[in-house]
Amino acid sequence: MEPTPTAPALTLRPWRDSDVPTIVAAHRDEAMRRWLMRPINDEDEARAWLADQHRGWADDTLLSWAVEEDGAVVGCFVIKAANPPVMLATGVGYWTVAQARGRGIASRCVETATEWLFGGQDFMPADEVEQLHTVGNEGSCRVAQKCGYVLDSVLPPLPPKFPDEGHRHLRKRPVQATTDTSTRVPSP
Numbered sequence: 001m002e003p004t005p006t007a008p009a010l011t012l013r014p015w016r017d018s019d020v021p022t023i024v025a026a027h028r029d030e031a032m033r034r035w036l037m038r039p040i041n042d043e044d045e046a047r048a049w050l051a052d053q054h055r056g057w058a059d060d061t062l063l064s065w066a067v068e069e070d071g072a073v074v075g076c077f078v079i080k081a082a083n084p085p086v087m088l089a090t091g092v093g094y095w096t097v098a099q100a101r102g103r104g105i106a107s108r109c110v111e112t113a114t115e116w117l118f119g120g121q122d123f124m125p126a127d128e129v130e131q132l133h134t135v136g137n138e139g140s141c142r143v144a145q146k147c148g149y150v151l152d153s154v155l156p157p158l159p160p161k162f163p164d165e166g167h168r169h170l171r172k173r174p175v176q177a178t179t180d181t182s183t184r185v186p187s188p
């Protein structure tokens with residue numbers, strides 16, 4: 001992702017085994033432990049999480065990237081394939097390391113990925129993209145809203161994985177102006 005007037009470029013790359021200590025350190029943060037479905041406590045759990053990210057790439061259900069700024073990992077960004085009944089559409093997800101927050105990293109990733117999803121590529125095309133978060137997660141809610149994901153519905157708890165109510169935000173692909181002239185009334 002290109003630099004902005006106030007922030008360096010961001011690079012999305014697949015996760016590596018050498019990221020394990022960074023992942024464990026990122027998960028020591030209180031907000032990560034409060035809001036992520038799967039907080040990571042140690043290197044074994046980080047390795048199991050990494051294996052799931054690799055599996056997601058292998059079966060096209062989860063595209064998971066490390067987000068790098070100036071060569072350092074500053075977050076995670078994912079695109080998830082729809083998985084009813086929990087996820088009705090292709091979804092986006094994110095976290096950023098505590099010291100990198102408030103600099104637009106999550107929202108730049110969401111914006112770029114959404115453009116890609118709507119942009120006509122064949123790999124994972126989408127007409128609408130959703131973002132799910134627990135009610136009360138103001139930061140995640142704000143990122144979604146800033147990126148044009150409007151609040152679509154409040155989801156009931158779905159224990160054990162989702163013990164609390166959630167927000168479903170949705171952004172739809174813009175309707176293309178039609179060039180079809182066949183239904184126009186011909187000029188006299």
Ligand SMILES: CC(C)(COP(=O)(O)OP(=O)(O)OC[C@H]1O[C@@H](n2cnc3c(N)ncnc32)[C@H](O)[C@@H]1OP(=O)(O)O)[C@@H](O)C(=O)NCCC(=O)NCCS
Pocket residue numbers: 031032035036094095096097100101102103104105106107108132133134137138139140142143146
């Ligand atoms: C939510 C999170 C990903 C935001 O990352 P970030 O890189 O700081 O987000 P951005 O800098 O792109 O912020 C986008 C907007 O959200 C706002 N925002 C970010 N965190 C906020 C918070 N905790 N409360 C209120 N607003 C917040 C920013 O001010 C910005 O709005 P603005 O441009 O109008 O000022 C980060 O706080 C995080 O990792 N939290 C813990 C994990 C998590 O909750 N992940 C989401 C799970 S669904």
